[in-house]
Amino acid sequence: MIPLRNALKMDVGKNIYLCMLAAGVIVFIFYCMRIQFLPTGLTLSDVIFFLMVIVSFSLILVFFIVCWYSMSIMVSAIFMKVSFLVVRNRKNVKLIRNFKGTRRIARRMKFYEPLWVHFLISFIGVLTILVIEKARGIDMLSVSLSIAMTAFCLTLIPNIYFDKRIHKQKKIKWWVSLLL
Secondary structure: OOOHHHHOOHHHHHHHHHHHHHHHHHHHHHHHHHOOOOOOOOOHHHHHHHHHHHHHHHHHHHHHHHHHHHHHHHHHHHHHHHHHHHHHHHOOHHHHHHHHHHHHHHHHOOOOOOHHHHHHHHHHHHHHHHHHHHHHOOOHHHHHHHHHHHHHHHHHHHHHHHHOOOOHHHHHHHHHHHHO
């Protein structure tokens, strides 16, 4: 079993992405063999055309993934700032210390480092989503929930690193306070 710390690193994510890509290619090849569709007589120009189509769709996919990630980082940063202000107004020293520790770990991980870049990419992503929603009528609730869930998971990453320093009895209280 992979430890959670290694699973949250980008190297593991990249390896999982590459394995899923390879599995997709293998499944596609088996599907083509099952329906007995084996293209023969392809010329070099046909292959180049198909590669250009694949590259264009890959660029669109990368654009939307980067926009989605940047919007999630922005929502996570706003959530961290608002929750820290709420906790600071309650005068709870332990919660303030835990939030400061989580923010310090996030700063060390350079999680919110280029925030202005994420803001710019998020702005472009929101404009793109609004244009697509107006033209095709996509479900904005599912897009918003997807961004919110990713932001929540991204917020948990520095918290998990800081959480390893907290004793076991205090972990339950911290998780409950985080969920509330």
